[in-house]
Amino acid sequence: MAMSEYQVTGMSCGHCEMSIREEVGQIAGVENIEVSAQTGMLVVTGAESVDDAQVLAAVEEAGYSAVRAI
Amino acid sequence: MAMSEYQVTGMSCGHCEMSIREEVGQIAGVENIEVSAQTGMLVVTGAESVDDAQVLAAVEEAGYSAVRAI
Numbered sequence: 001m002a003m004s005e006y007q008v009t010g011m012s013c014g015h016c017e018m019s020i021r022e023e024v025g026q027i028a029g030v031e032n033i034e035v036s037a038q039t040g041m042l043v044v045t046g047a048e049s050v051d052d053a054q055v056l057a058a059v060e061e062a063g064y065s066a067v068r069a070i
Numbered sequence: 071m072a073m074s075e076y077q078v079t080g081m082s083c084g085h086c087e088m089s090i091r092e093e094v095g096q097i098a099g100v101e102n103i104e105v106s107a108q109t110g111m112l113v114v115t116g117a118e119s120v121d122d123a124q125v126l127a128a129v130e131e132a133g134y135s136a137v138r139a140i
Contacts, residue, residue, distance in 0.1 A: 015085030 002049035005069040008059055011037035016064070023058040027051070042066060071101075072119035076126070080134040081107035093128040097121075112136060 011017060017035045024033050024044060032045040042059070044050050052068050059066040081087060087105045094103050094114060102115040112129070114120050122138050129136040 012082035013086060015089065016083060019085065 002046055004044045004050055004052065004055065006042040006044070006055060006059070006066040007069045008035070008040045008042050008064050008066040010064040011035075011040060013037055016062075019062040020059055020064060023062040024055060027054050027058055041069070072116055074114045074120055074122065074125065075139040076112040076114070076129070076136040077139045078105070078110045078112050078129055078134050078136040081105075081110060083107055086132075086134070089132040090129055090134060093132040094125060097124050097128055111139070 008020065011020065014037065017037050020035050020042060021033050024030060024042070027050060029046040029048055029050055030044055031047060034043040035041070044055055056066055056068075078090065081090065084107065087107050090105050090112060091103050094100060094112070097120060099116040099118055099120055100114055101117060104113040105111070112125075114125055126136055126138075
């Protein structure tokens, strides 16, 4: 299991969390997503490490911006 | 044309506006909806006056609360 953590800017509500969840969930290999509008944290888990560039692009596609946190 | 104005509590972003637009748009007789997360205002227009109770119920269905403003 590999876990990647990102700090997302711009989420304000549960709809925003859902938008990010939908986009990041389309990345191959992603098995679990934790996302919080309150803290801005996004934690993506997969059997193998996910590609940061893909995650950041998915977040941008949802209308937000993110940076790798850990 | 009849216009009814409501003050909505709890909207934070464009997704919230969209949720309210979808629910209020299902009310018979509604011809136009203006909604702003920034100001909280919801303006519903129809050929005949819309039923406040239906609008308030639709807003609640979307997950927010509202009061008649004018």
